[in-house]
Amino acid sequence: MSERSAPIIQLTDIGKSYGNISALRGVSMTVRSGEVTCVLGDNGAGKSTLISIIAGLREHSTGTYAVDGEAVTFGSPREALDRGISAVYQTLALVPLLPIWRNFFLGSELTIGRGPFRRLDIASMWEITDRELRRMGIHVADLDQPVGTLSGGQRQVVAIARAIHFGARVLILDEPTAALGVAQSGLVLRYIAQAAREHGTGVIFITHNPHHAYMVGDHFIILARGEVELDAARDGLTLENLMFHMAGGAGLNALQHELNRPQPQGA
Ligand SMILES: Nc1ncnc2c1ncn2[C@@H]1O[C@H](COP(=O)(O)OP(=O)(O)OP(=O)(O)O)[C@@H](O)[C@H]1O
Numbered sequence: 350m351s352e353r354s355a356p357i358i359q360l361t362d363i364g365k366s367y368g369n370i371s372a373l374r375g376v377s378m379t380v381r382s383g384e385v386t387c388v389l390g391d392n393g394a395g396k397s398t399l400i401s402i403i404a405g406l407r408e409h410s411t412g413t414y415a416v417d418g419e420a421v422t423f424g425s426p427r428e429a430l431d432r433g434i435s436a437v438y439q440t441l442a443l444v445p446l447l448p449i450w451r452n453f454f455l456g457s458e459l460t461i462g463r464g465p466f467r468r469l470d471i472a473s474m475w476e477i478t479d480r481e482l483r484r485m486g487i488h489v490a491d492l493d494q495p496v497g498t499l500s501g502g503q504r505q506v507v508a509i510a511r512a513i514h515f516g517a518r519v520l521i522l523d524e525p526t527a528a529l530g531v532a533q534s535g536l537v538l539r540y541i542a543q544a545a546r547e548h549g550t551g552v553i554f555i556t557h558n559p560h561h562a563y564m565v566g567d568h569f570i571i572l573a574r575g576e577v578e579l580d581a582a583r584d585g586l587t588l589e590n591l592m593f594h595m596a597g598g599a600g601l602n603a604l605q606h607e608l609n610r611p612q613p614q615g616a
Pocket residue numbers: 367370371372390391392393394395396397398399
């Protein structure tokens with residue numbers, strides 16, 4: 350087995366409260382280069398809160414967030430981005446009517462010339478977008494077509510490819526397959542695996558879907574009511590086991606036990 354890389358992100362005993370609502374308690378997790386860490390959990394489990402802390406949208410209340418071994422508290426997503434931590438949300442931050450290549454460089458446009466002669470370097474942006482998408486196995490008929498004409502899966506992949514091109518070492522993917530059908534989910538899952546294996550990106554894959562998680566995950570964290578219900582590496586974890594824990598783990602066993610109990614007289 351190959352040597353594991355040093356953690357890029359290490360969360361230790363993270364807690365987060367909103368006033369007197371406790372959204373996260375004692376959450377620890379490690380993100381390494383080249384690995385996919387899946388974060389699973391039901392509605393309200395704390396997934397959004399966790400990724401918003403990692404991505405610099407919110408500050409944690411307790412515990413330690415370390416990047417490359419150094420404790421951090423990010424005041425904004427920009428600060429997280431500067432450390433190579435990039436989030437791709439379901440909304441994707443793409444402008445549907447703009448061409449694919451414009452979307453790829455949105456907010457980071459290349460220019461040529463100076464002062465009043467400064468203008469967009471369309472040729473370079475077009476070429477780089479073309480090269481990057483091909484490299485990732487995405488074939489689009491025409492980069493000038495509006496990004497909104499791509500399929501949902503292709504749009505996800507364009508947004509992920511863009512984050513990697515602009516230096517993401519850690520990619521946070523927020524439910525990237527939630528709204529997609531089978532073929533489109535397959536495209537995105539293949540690309541998630543490729544980002545980790547071929548680019549060495551550390552991927553945090555947030556999902557409701559244990560099947561999707563199990564297809565690409567190296568490590569699994571299940572959150573339940575703000576706490577870690579399961580923290581397991583892929584070795585020795587079956588899909589059935591993952592689904593059992595998703596469904597409530599020990600709580601489910603207790604429920605089964607209750608159901609099987611003889612009904613008390615007069616109940
Ligand atoms: N801004 C907020 N103010 C108060 N409570 C909040 C806030 N954001 C989240 N919460 C609460 O924190 C808990 C965790 O919510 P969170 O959105 O992180 O869960 P989630 O797993 O992402 O759920 P979902 O899948 O529905 O998005 C919930 O009880 C939620 O009501």
